[in-house]
Amino acid sequence: MKRICIIGISGKLGQYMAEHALARGYEVVGVCRPKSVAKLARIGERITIFPGRSDDRAVIDAALQGCDGVLTVLVPWGVTGYATGTAQAVLDLASPKARLVFSGGWHLSRDGRDRYSLKLRAFIAVFRRLARWLRVADLGDQEEAARRIFASDRAWTLVRGSDLEEGRGVGLPVWARHVGDPLLASNRTRRSDFALFMLHALSDPTLIREAPAIVGRDTASARAHAGASARIRERAQPQA
Numbered sequence: 001m002k003r004i005c006i007i008g009i010s011g012k013l014g015q016y017m018a019e020h021a022l023a024r025g026y027e028v029v030g031v032c033r034p035k036s037v038a039k040l041a042r043i044g045e046r047i048t049i050f051p052g053r054s055d056d057r058a059v060i061d062a063a064l065q066g067c068d069g070v071l072t073v074l075v076p077w078g079v080t081g082y083a084t085g086t087a088q089a090v091l092d093l094a095s096p097k098a099r100l101v102f103s104g105g106w107h108l109s110r111d112g113r114d115r116y117s118l119k120l121r122a123f124i125a126v127f128r129r130l131a132r133w134l135r136v137a138d139l140g141d142q143e144e145a146a147r148r149i150f151a152s153d154r155a156w157t158l159v160r161g162s163d164l165e166e167g168r169g170v171g172l173p174v175w176a177r178h179v180g181d182p183l184l185a186s187n188r189t190r191r192s193d194f195a196l197f198m199l200h201a202l203s204d205p206t207l208i209r210e211a212p213a214i215v216g217r218d219t220a221s222a223r224a225h226a227g228a229s230a231r232i233r234e235r236a237q238p239q240a
């Protein structure tokens with residue numbers, strides 16, 4: 001894999017992904033809103049930027065030319081179907097062989113088998129109503145985007161982030177198939193490591209059509225349960 005596109009490259013996660021990708025020798029192109037191009041001044045000369053909304057199919061089509069990997073930051077902002085439009089454009093317009101990796105949060109459930117804490121359910125319920133009422137965000141839009149990704153036969157991965165924090169990366173996060181796995185109990189990942197996992201997913205075939213829920217590898221729950229969770233996943237792996 002040589003050339004990758006980062007959609008939402010000007011955000012915090014996007015910039016971390018760009019740095020990891022450049023460090024690994026990828027050719028990087030990125031899409032961000034025109035007003036955010038200036039945020040990329042530090043790395044601007046090393047990447048190619050396509051300014052535009054990420055649900056603008058003409059912009060996405062141009063940016064994805066020649067890319068064998070696409071990293072998409074899926075955000076619920078606005079109430080005009082931004083996340084759904086972004087995901088659909090990537091699913092429709094990426095090269096047929098491209099690896100497609102999307103970011104999201106634990107709240108995006110693939111099969112309804114995630115078990116959420118009361119605190120997380122309450123937070124999501126309040127955020128969903130308040131954000132929609134203020135017209136700043138629509139969690140239902142991000143959920144619809146996820147449904148379309150899960151239904152796709154493309155080589156996708158949807159990486160589901162825990163609560164995030166800044167700070168120096170500590171290495172590749174560990175993951176479980178479902179929220180509620182004791183491995184994830186610490187609910188904390190460095191944003192830089194989330195970005196590392198997104199990059200890692202591009203070249204890990206075991207993550208194709210998976211929605212890994214991640215947590216920092218140095219957290220208490222990861223240290224206590226990493227081995228057991230990996231064994232459970234291996235046992236549950238569909239046989240070829």
Ligand SMILES: NC(=O)c1ccc[n+]([C@@H]2O[C@H](COP(=O)([O-])OP(=O)(O)OC[C@H]3O[C@@H](n4cnc5c(N)ncnc54)[C@H](OP(=O)(O)O)[C@@H]3O)[C@@H](O)[C@H]2O)c1
Pocket residue numbers: 007008009010011012013014032033035036039073074075077078082103104105106160161162163164191
């Ligand atoms: N924040 C968390 O605690 C958390 C937890 C779990 C998972 N996640 C997931 O992590 C990913 C990135 O989250 P993040 O918090 O690190 O954010 P981020 O990287 O800062 O990304 C925010 C993105 O949203 C864009 N954006 C901001 N306001 C917008 C608007 N009104 N309309 C359209 N686009 C807008 C930004 O573009 P500009 O640069 O143009 O503003 C940027 O690309 C998301 O997929 C999120 O679901 C986040």
